[in-house]
Amino acid sequence: MSKRLLSRNWRISWVLTIGIELALIFAVLGSGYFVYSLVRNTLIKQGINDVRFSAKTSASRLALEHKSHPTSAPVEDLAYLAISMSKYVLLTTNQGRFIAASGTKPPITPLNGWANVGQSGWVQFHGTPYVFASAPIRVGNVQWRLIFVESQHQVASLLYTLRIALALGSLVLIMSTLAAVSLIVRRVTDPLRELEELAKTVTLNVDGAIPTKVHSRLAEVHSLAESFDSMLERLGRAQLREREFISNAAHSLRTPIQVIQGNLQSLGQRLIEHPDLARQDLRALMRESQAMATLVDRLLQLSKAESGPPARLELIDLQLFLHHIAGDLRDSCMHHPLEMQVQDLAEPHVFTDPVLLEAVLRVLVENADSYAQEMSTVVVFAATNTNPRTTRIGVQNEGKPIHPEAIGQLFERFYRNRQAASSDHYGLGLAIADSIVKRIRAQWSITSDTNWTVFAVDLPSAGHTA
16 A cells, blocks of 8 residues: 555544544533533532521521520620531621621622622632522511521532542543544444555456455445445456457457458459459458448447437327338348337327437347347337336347346446357447437336347336426
């Protein structure tokens, strides 16, 4: 493998690995942050509920104490509450005027100060949350507010431990998945590199290809390798047929050229002295030149069928069309009688290119004439199809059936269905017909039974353009 190709493959592997890892890191960090936020909010909410309960119970207790001892002030009990509950306790008026406080003051205060906080909430300082809650207290005819503030040191310690655990867990998960993703990516890309290297070795010579062997447990990779082997097999058959065609075509061209050259040399000598022999030479020249013209014409038709302009479909009367070309089709069927069978069509008008359709029928008639058994008739027919959107036209001949495995290869170029090299068929006729059928938007229908074979095409009927 070249350094450039190796670098490109490694670049693909690293891009896949890094992309998957980045997605995983974001997913792990996002899920970790979600878990941390959920736990923190739950613990803080529980802390707020606890301090809210403490504020209400303490306010009720202070009110009862004042009723029992009217001479004592609630301020005197704040120090006791702060010490016993390890809280910062404030007493304010309803308007937020500070009256008294006891306990350790937190290192942080809300935006408007502790005397003006709402019903409950929390603030954070250096990772430690402070929860607070207020409760009304009535002393005589005066309405005050009792505010409790409590540090959540245990919650902060728990959250710190949770952060460490999430960080370590994420790190372990990322590292383990990094190794797993790298292994998976290599298992996927290494067989692809093997296939690419193999493809380079068979570019020029398909026959030299060996069965693909990839080291992978992935079913998709093995399926790709099997498809690659199947493609190589088809390319090999096509290349073999192409070489056979080139050899046969060269032989078919060399023979008439030699005949033409020999007859030209003797023609001048026999033209006056032996006119009968000269006429034989002329007939041989015409026969061989016609064979050469047929081969060249087939090659030109195939090139035109594959690269020509789009077909111009028009509405034609199929019965009238077959009547006009019947004579030409009979000329193409040189060894068997040709019979035209046109039923009363439910829809005689079809959309097609008449010139291209005639070319398809000529190919089918010539093939039927070549393969039909002796003393049989070749039939050209048109019939209403079972599909109301189409009308069927085709050619039928009696003879040996086509093997089902061969039907799938009939339209491949240079395929000759085990014909001898001396055959006048070059494996191009049906390839030309198939290209034309695709251009006129028709569909093939091929049936081969014990004693007869039918090649037909389904044309789009009037009102149903394909």
